[in-house]
Structure formats: C-alpha cells, structure tokens
Amino acid sequence: MRRDPLKRLNVGLLAVAFVLSLFAGRLVQLQTIESGKYTELALRQRLQDITLPAGRGDITDVQGNSLAMTVEARGIFADPYIIKPEKRQQIAGALAPILGKDPAEIIKVISRPNTRFQYLAHGVPPDQARVVTSLKFLGIGTLPEYRREYPNASLAAGVIGFVNGSGQGAAGLEYSMNSMLAGRDGWQRVEISPEGQHIPMGESQKKPPVPGRDLRLTLLRDLQFRAQEAIERKVRETGARSGSVVVMDPRNGQLLAMASAPGFDPNNYGKYPRATWGSPVVQEAYEPGSTGKVVTAAAVMEKGGVTRDTVFHVRDRIRKYDREFRDSHDHAPEDLTFAGVLAKSSNVGTIMASERISKETLYHYLREFGFGSKTGIGLPGETAGQLKPPDKWWGTDRYPIAFGQTLSVNALQMASVYATIANGGVRVAPTLLAGTTDENGTFTPAPAPQSKRVISGETAKELRDMLEGATGREGTAPGARIEGYRVAGKTGTAQIVNPRTGLYHEGRYTSSFTGFAPADDPQLVVQVVLQDPRKGGYYGGDVAAPVFKDVMTYALANRKIPPTGSKPPKVKIYARD
Template identity: 75%
Template sequence: MGRRPPVRRPRTRVPFHRRDPLKRLNVGLLVVAFVLSLFAGRLVQLQTIESGKYTAQAMRQRLQTIDLPAVRGGITDAQGHPLAITVEARAIFADPFVIKPERRQAIVNALAPTLGLDPAGLMKLLSKQKSRFVYLAHGVRPDQARLITSWKFLGIGTLPEYRREYPNNSLGAGVIGFVNGEGDGAAGLEQSMNGVLSGRAGWQRVEISPTGQHIPMGEDQKRPSVPGTGVRLTLMRDLQFKAQAEIEKQVRATGARSGTVIVMDPRTGKLLAMASAPGYDPNDYTRSNQNRWNSPLVQDSYEPGSTGKVVTAAAVMEKGGIRPDTPFTVPDRIRKYDRPFNDSHRHAPERLTFAGVLAKSSNVGTILASDGISSQQLYQTLRAFGFGQKTGLPLPGETAGLLKPPAQWSGTDRYPIAFGQTVSVNAVQMASVYATIANGGVRVAPSLIEGTVGENDKFTSAAAPARKQVISAATARQISDMLEGVTTPEGTAPKARIPGYRVAGKTGTADIVNPRCGCYEGGGHTASFAGFAPADDPQLVVQVVLQAPRRGSHYGGEAAAPVFKNVMSFALQTQKIPPTGSEPPITKIYAGG
C-alpha cells in the first residue's frame, strides 16, 4: 500500500501589533522640536550675536553718498559785468546693480552720443554689477537731462549740480582761465584762486531701495555745501573787448606768433585790460591747443629792446649827471672790446642830444650815455623798476624774467643790457616801468583784484598795493618830456600820435633768440610800444607787444604803435578823459655845433 502524503500544517500567524500612537506622536514632536531649535538658534545668532554685522552690511548695500557741490563764486569786471558765472546743471548717474545685462547696450546707444561719452567706457561703468552708484557725466544742461529722464531707463538718474559758463566767450580767457570737467580751476584765475572761488562741497547719505529708488523715511545724513566767494577784477569789459579786438586783428595782419595789450592806471596800479592773442573759448577749451591755456601776459618772457632804454635813461640821469640836452656824437656803430654794436639803420655820425638819442632810439647813443655809470648802478636801477622780480599778480606760472647780477655779466653784457637785450621781462613788468615814469617816479605794484564778494553780496576791498619812489619826480618829468619826442615826425613812432592829446612813449624792436643755435640769427623780432597819455597829466598807460611778426614791418613804430593809438584813443574816450589843452615841450633832437 502506498504511503500517505505528509500533511502540511498551516503556519501560525503572528499578529502585527501597531506601536502606540502616542509614542509615535511624541517622536514626531521631538524631531520637529529639534528642527525648530536649529532655526531658533540661527535666528538668535543672526538677530543677537551677529545682528550688528548683518545690519551694517545691509545698510552699506542700501546707503549711498551723494556729493552736494558748492556754488562757485562768480568773476566780474570792475563794474560788475559777469566774466565767469555758475549756472544750474545736472549730473547723470547709474545704478548698475539694477540694470539688466540685456539692457546695457540700449542704454549705451542712447547715452553715449547724447553726452559725448566713449561707448566702451560707458559700457564698462554700466557693467559694474556690484556697484550701486556711479557718475556717468557732470555739467549736463537741464534740457539734456530732461531728455534722458524721459527715456525712463531703469537704473539711470540725474542729480542737481552746477556748471561754469563764460558769457563773453574768449574775452579775457588768458586771465580768467577755465574750470575743468571735475569742477576744479585749471587755468588763469580759476586755477590760482580756486580755493576762494570753489567754496566747500557737501554730501548727503541716503538709502536706496533694490529698484534704485530713494527711501523717503530711511537713513538721511547731510552736510550742506558752502558757496564760494566771488571775485571782482580791476578789468573793464569794454576796454578789454577793444584791446583784444585790436591785438587779434594785428596778429592776423602781421602773421605774428602772438601778441599782448595792457591798459593800466599808473596812479593806482590797476590793470584795466589784459588782452592776448591767439586766445581760446573757455566754454569749449578742449577744442583748443593746450599752449593757449596759459597766461602769456605774465608767463611769457621777452627781451624788451628799446622800450627798456627808459630805465637806462633814468639811471644815467639820476646817477651819471646826464641831462636831456647833453650832447653826444653818435655813429651808427661802435666797438666795445671785441664786440661790435650798431643802430637799427645805417647813418652818418650825428650830433644828438640825449633827448635825441631816446627819440631816435639809438643803441650806440645809449651805450655812450651808459658809460657814465657803473654796472652795479645800472643793475640797481633795473631792480628798482621791477626787473627780475615777479609782479605778484594772482595768475599761475608767472616768470620773473631774466636779470643776472653784475658778478655774472661778461665783459660786454652791460652794453646790450643798456639798450634792452640780454635781459627779459614779462608784459606786465614792462607796462609797470612806464606807469612808474608816468606816476612821477612812484612805482605802484600792478593789481588785478578789486576785491571779493561774500555772503549777502558783501564786498571786501583788496589790500592797497605797495608804493615806492623809484626815481625823483623831476627825473620822471624830464623823461616824460623826452618820450613825447618819440611820437614827433622826427621820432620813431609818429603813428602813435593821437589828435588833440599829448602822447609820450617808446618803441622797441628786439631780436628773439633762436633756440636752435642760442643766437639771434633767424629768431625773428619782438615789436613793441609802450606809452601814456595825456603826457602832462598821465592817467592811462598802454603797452603793446607783438612776437615774431612775419608780414610788413617788424619795427615797433610800424607794427605796434598803431595798436597803441587805437586802444589809447578808445580808452581816453570811454574814460571821459579830455585833452589838457597844453602845448607840448619843444624837444631838442640835435645838438648845436
């Protein structure tokens, strides 16, 4: 019989016992509590332990410092006419943090041509993603700023500021100068008196939202700006305009390298006009040659030539016993040691008075007269008249000129020095020489600043200029009488005569040193004329200098004297100075016998 199959016993099931729900809830609560404790700890860390650091960091991200520029003081002429003014403008800024990268090119394409900016440089500024504030342009006209605002570029805004303008364009640019793009004086009085004119800039710190908006109730600190002080000059706008027009015209007519005109009151030392050519427009100075940005009336030196003979005349009359009628036999050339000296024109020996020597501007006659004084006496007189010393005008880069002490003179230096060569001056120094003679031998230091204008338009006068008796009044009067002979038909400058007025003056024609050889060959000439009127009651001095005229005559009596006549005539009329009506002295040119 077969085996019975084994019987499978059913497997005993172990019942599943769920855990206690309360236990599970407790475990879950513990996990949640642990996580919450981590958050709480971090919050405690952020809000207590490290709160100061993160608060400061957030504030730095929102806080921006905005410059508050000061209103720059104005510059006016003696009558209050504006020569340099400050007008409202705008600064254009960007918040690169909120500018989307895909919008940068569109902003560059719009702003670069409008503001005259370099596109590549502008793109670089807009790409500073970590920056919240960068200036893009200063001194933008309000109408341009309104146009930019109308485009509504996110991250581009404007701020109020100021811009310098010169309402008379190039008038007096060589004296006034200009303000550069950073708002600093960069030439002329704008540079030398920047500390007075500029005032003190302020600042404001404000909070900026992530969208670039000013948070009204946020942090706001402010230091107000302090306006600059205004400056009133001694210049007179109408005289300045005439002087500048005349010198510009003559520079063009003669092909001269440059030219200057000075009008001065000899009694007060005030400079009434200081014109130079070629000039530039300070409103658009970047379009002009940088060489024109200087103040040539004090920065450029030149050899005065025969206009310097009046100083030798003063020296020989005060210290050498020479009188206007002292006779000299004057050849057209003379040799001193191994060096020849000659007059500007060939002539037979002439029997001239010292007045005649001055009227005919004889180099040889001046040398003969100077033999009566020592080199030290000549040097001391030159120094007394201001040679080799700065005038002290508040203009940058003034040169003192060149006047070596006698110990450094070579054996023959004293002779060209006597007739105005081998020494150099600036234009204001030479004008001051003639002002001293016109003022009875009293040298009044040249002045350009009438005073300053402060808060509430309060005017403060400048200190009175220094005064010094250089030569006696009698000597000054004699020299003045002799200088009237220069403008007679027998003198070198009849073209300087003004109908109805007595005019005293002196021509100058000096050689210019050629830098290539250090010699006078091929260097050109300096043509000049300096004089005053009315000669018997001097109230105005006018000095004209032309450097290297190439067309027409290069002599002072031909190139410079006509400019003197035109400017002096205008000055006499505008200053309402009538003719004195007196008769001029009879200048004895030739000696008897």
C-alpha cells in the same frame, strides 16, 4: 524582535525638539543678541552718499559784467545693481548720443559689480537731462549740478582760463584761484529701496555745500574787447606769431585790459592748441629792446650826472673790446642831446651815456624797476624773465643790457616800468583783483598793492618830457600821436633769440611800443607787443605804435579823460637846436 515603537517615537520627538531648539536659539540670536549688527548691514546696503556740489563763484569785470558764470546743470548717474544685463546695450545705445560718449564707455560703467551709484556725466544742460529722464530706464537718474559758461567767448580767455570736465580750474584765474572760486562740496546720505527709489521717510543726513566766492577783477569789459580786437587784427595783418596789449592805470596799478592773440574760446577749449590756453602777457619772455632804454636813462640821470640836455657826439657804430654795436640805421655823426638819444633810440648814444655809471648801479635800477621779479598778479605760469647779476655778466654784456638786449622781461613787467615813470617815480605793483564777494553778497576789497619810490619825482618828470619827443617829428613813433592829447612813449625793436642755439634769429624781431597819456598828467599806460611780424615791417614805430594809438584813443574816451590843454615842453634833440 521588534523595537518598542513608543521608544522610537520618543527618540524622534527628542531629535525634532533638538533641531527646533537650534532654530529657536539662532532666531533668538538674530533677533536679540545680533539684531543691531544685521540691521546695520541692511541699512548700509540701502544707504548711498550723494555729493552736493557747491556753486562756483562768478568772475566779473570791475563794473560787474560777467566774464565767467555758473549755470544750472544736471549730473547723470547709474545704479548698476538694478540694471538688468540684457538692458545694458539698449541703455548705452540710447544715452551715448545724448551725452556725447562712446557706448562702450557707458556699458563699462553700468556693468560695474557691487555698486549702486556711478556717474555717467557731469554738467549736462537741463534740456538734455530731461531727454534722459524721459527714457524712463530703470537704474538711470539725474542730480542737480552746475556748469561753467563764458558768456563773452574768447574775451579775456587768457586771463580767465577755464574749468575742465571734472569741475576743476585748469588755466588762468580759474586754476590759480580755484580753491576760492570752487567753495566746498557738501554731501547727503539717503536711503535707497531695492528698486532704486529714494525712501522719503528713510535715514537721511546732510552737510550743506559752501558756495565759492565771486571774483571782481579790475578789467573793463568794453576796453578789453577793443584791445583784443585791435591786437587780433594786427596779428592777422602782419602775420605775427602772437601779440599782446596791456592797459594800466599807473596811479593804482590796476590792469584795465590784458589782451592777447591768438586766443581761444573757454567754452570749447579742447578744440584749441594747448599753447593758446595761457596769457603771453605774463608767460612769454622777450628782449625789450629800446623800450628798456628808459631804465638806463633813469639810472644815468639819477647817478651819472646826465641831464636831458647833456650832449653826446654819436656815430652810427661803436666798438667795445671785440664787439661792434650799431644803431638801427646808418647815419653821419650827430651831436645829440640825451633827450635826442632817447627820441631817436640810438643804441650808440645809450651805450655812451651808460658808461657814466657802474654795471652794479645799472643792475640795481633794473631790479628796482621790476626786472628779474614776477609781478605777482596771480596768473599761473608767469615768467620772471632773465636778468643775471653783474658778477655773471661777460665783459661786453653791460652794453647790450643798456639798450635792452641780453636780458628778458614779460609784457606786464615792461608796462610797469612805464607806469612807474608816469606815476612820478613811484612803482605801484600791478593788480588784477579788485575784490571778492561772499554768498551773502558782502564785498571785500583786495588789499592795496605795494608801492615803492624808484626814482625821484624830478627825474620822472624829465623822463616824461623826453619820452614825449619819441612821438614828435624827430622821434621814432609819430604814428602814436593822438589829436589833442600829449602822448609820451618809446618804441622797441629787438632781435628774437633762438632758444636752441642761444643766437639771434636772422630777420625775426619783437616789435613793441609803450606809452602813456596825457603826458603831463598820466592816467593810462598802454603796452603793445608783437612777436615776429612778417608783413608790413617790423619796427615798433611801424607796427606796434598804430595799435597803441587805436587802444589809447578808445581808452581815453572810455574813461572820459579830457586833454589837459597844455603845450608840450621844448625838448632839444640836437645840440644846435
């Protein structure tokens, strides 16, 4: 017997009604109860966070000439979600030569799943970015960015440093002052359509970037150029491993030039050895040799009762315990004044004078002049040099320390020693930063450097007169003399230590000259160091003093410093004078 068709129809209608009620219930759930959740998920799919890079602060010399600057650039990005797999090879092949990248690297980026934003390159020049956009690849776009440029190429590169491919300072001031220069990036959250287009009226939030501060240095671009040119030329001529020049104003500690060779071009830093990226002016420690004798001279004149006219009977060698110390040249015994000891750079005479004070006193003055302490000018990798305390000195260590060996300094420390003498005995800490400028153009001067009296004004004046003898006829550096000006200074020639053995390299030297002018009214200090010159001599008076003369002559003219017109004092070299 067949079932009732009306009953079957009613059962079917009930089933359909039940299914429709389920759909209706789900629809109500989606549109009312869970509508916010799915709206949020949909929006999240369309929203993208974009970094708004902060403009990096410029670095200038004291006159506002640009040493490092930020220029307009573009970031190239990809939206892998909308790039079709069959287009990846074509896109990579076209973009690789424009961006200077491996096609495989680009394919890897644009093939990443579950992402809508990936950077392909940063800092692309605008003209190259226009080529990219002209290709009209779906899923490839550009964003405004900044790129670092160094308009003077290698000029002051050891001081300035460079910014790496990630936009971070990686050497020099770019590294040590990165947080101040970089500022703070902002961000923008924008709504992107499935086709990869920005929805103009869509959801948008924004946090503006904060630009970095500009750094104004104490360097003078033209003087820096002359100093760098002079030391590069001398390094080539002598076959030296490296060289450096420091120009400093002793009255305020300001560094006017910090040149070194060999250098590098920060626009293409990757093409140069990593060893050239730093500044040997602060990173390289060396034994100062005879330039360090001025500290011993200051100590014995302050505490040992020695004057410039104190006479010493000086032989060309002297034995202390089991060691013999010699002058640089053989000579008959001489009755030299202490001024003569300094002018002739006698190791033996310096040892004899140093015995008038204790080793603790000598150590105290070395520390007061800055030995064993970083200068703190803000460059990365600065060495404090080596100066052991007296209780760590071996029995005969005090003697080579007295004439500038068995301890080490960097070139800036040594320049600061002579700046202290030139400044009447007051040490002003070296400074490289003149101040900073914010995004509103407001300039904030750097704090005044610390100053401290190290020796009396009378001792400093006596030392200035004595150092003038080094550039006289009887001195070791007549090549440092400048027509019309009174010049004071000191040569240095020290053996180089082999760091592996702790012994001196045979026939390898650090050659240096440090001086100031005008000698009776010092306004400029110039320090020259050459490491391991192999041609044309190695004495400081022969290879370093001519560089001093070149740079100091230019600096005096550049700063419009006239001769004082005074006559140099009569300084006795020999007891018989």
